[in-house]
Amino acid sequence: MSPENSSEPPARDAAGHRGITPRPVFDQLPAYAAGKPPKVVEGLRQFKLSSNENPLGPVPAVAEVIDAFRDTHLYPDPLSTRLREALAGQLEVPAEDIVTGAGSLGALTQILAAFAGQNTDGVQDEVVYPWRSFEAYPIVVGLAGARSVQVPLSDDGGNDLEAMAAAITERTTVVLLCSPNNPTGPALTRDAVEAFLAKVPEHVVVVLDEAYYEFCRLSELTERERAEGGLAEGVSLYREHLNLVVLRTFSKAAGLAGLRVGYSIAHPEITRSLRVSATPFAVSTLAESASVAAIAHQEEIDEQVRWIVAERERIVAALREDGWQIPTTRANFVWLPLGERSAAFAQLAEEHALSVRAFHPEGVRVSVGPREANDRFLEICRHFRERV
């Protein structure tokens, strides 16, 4: 047990005990702060608008599969064969190009474990990603042993692809793109991603996180988005780019966040390594069965997504009418760039039995919920504006 290679002996306290300490990177990792449940307020129904969950829940056919599930005593198929084959049929890609994980976060962890970390010379690989973006990114990058290179968002709240391309160095092994960007909402256009990929060295793995893909697909596009080739679609981009990995999930549109199932799509040069880094049995049979049923009932899920997108557009229109300047959202949430007033807004929402996600002092992210919740949110927004 003697630390032969380290020059300093491990620190001991006065009594000579060594103490149990994690790796040094743990001092720098932010803890994931999950969306909080709403507070109980007398006379008000509570709503959680802080985790971008599907407020309608799984569609009936999927709920039935979950209700009927009994095989909890059996280990799952480690390769999620049924799910990968169902996805292959739906997406028209080879099943070999799909790797499943415990949520798309599980799939992302596999990618980082395979392609980003600390090298034998002690130097860290760099992972470039937009910031503010998904708050799990700095955690999973840090855990992999790699160095985070955070690139500020552009003024419209989207990933700043020019700045991100400029941030790539000799040490960069992975770039994360988030479209639509969580928590601000804008999605990347096809032309913008193509232009970006043309600048990225081909040995750098580019991950396109499409956790909210379904909401984009069923959104009406702006003129600018249409002029730039429409919104980026990972599945069509990966066909042309050997270094692109698409991340998708059943957590958001399909309403299966609690079951933890997501996947990546990439060429065999990449998936070969992901199968090695994947946690064995990460996707349960229940999650697999439910997601296979979700694929079979995509039409019904699309109906839900259309409803959520319509509610989102109603919220955005009402906010803009009231003078709010908010980014164009292509996901199931809206972003209020409230700056220093973010915490105060979250507090006011809490007093009205709504939990929202404050990223103080940047802004507040609010998920589209049931109509009653959305109406109350809009009322709070009006009230909040009048207060200042």
Ligand SMILES: *Cc1c(COP(=O)(O)O)cnc(C)c1O
């Ligand atoms: C919610 C979310 C995910 C991950 O969700 P899983 O439940 O792990 O599939 C990944 N990326 C972004 C941007 C998200 O918002």
